[in-house]
Amino acid sequence: MLKPSDKWNWYFDEQKACLMLDLGEEMIFQTNLCRKLLVNCAFSSNEFTVDDASAFQTYSEKIRCLDINEYRQAELTLYCVAANRFHKPVQPKSWFFDAQPSAHEPEEGDMVFLSNQYSEGVFIVLEPGETSSLCIYVGQDAFLLNGSKTLHFGQPIKVMHDRMASANHLFVLAPIAMVG
Structure with missing residues (x-):
């Protein structure tokens, strides 16, 4: 199972036009958050913080009960952490x-x-x-x-x-x- 690390880093990839998470060991996670959904701080390099790790743990525990495989659980958990930290305020739909x-x-x-x-x-x-x-x-x-x-x-x-x-x-x- 994927475990959070203080070596992880968030950054915006201009070529792919979305937020990424460098997991180290040549592994990159591409989020589903495009430019228009992001707060301004997402466009600079950001460390994976203690708050991110706490959110990761919270969502990981909740998602564990879903009937999806371990890889999809990790993917969903990282989507949740990214949106929690970097999604800009929007009006309800x-x-x-x-x-x-x-x-x-x-x-x-x-x-x-x-x-x-x-x-x-x-x-x-x-x-x-x-x-x-x-x-x-x-x-x-x-x-x-x-x-x-x-x-x-x-x-x-x-x-x-x-x-x-x-x-x-x-x-x-x-x-x-x-x-x-």
Whole structure:
């Protein structure tokens, strides 16, 4: 399993036009965050900080319960850490999702369920706010937002809480007692 290191460095790759993470040993991770989604500090070299490592641990633990292989878990965890640190503040895009009967007040790392007439899926909460949160889509299949726009695995979107339903209960591992 991938373990955070203080030798990792974030940088913006002009040729690929996205944020990268140098993991050392000639390994580079390409995030899905393009120029228009990044805060200004992302365009200079940035160390992988203690806060990044803490976020990595938080998301890694939450993502471990998903039915995806270890490599996809590591990829999703790094997408979460990158978005948590470098995604610029944006307005919610809640019109893509159906309203829920009662608003959910998520915490960082919560799994939430979002749906619309085209798709339904699970998202992980990165930055919970008062009325909306930045989330990342954790599904393997594309999430159709409308007839022409889609979200793919690991892509972020900000959504109002009145569109979210808790999905944490779907990922709780219950202890099993073996009796003989």
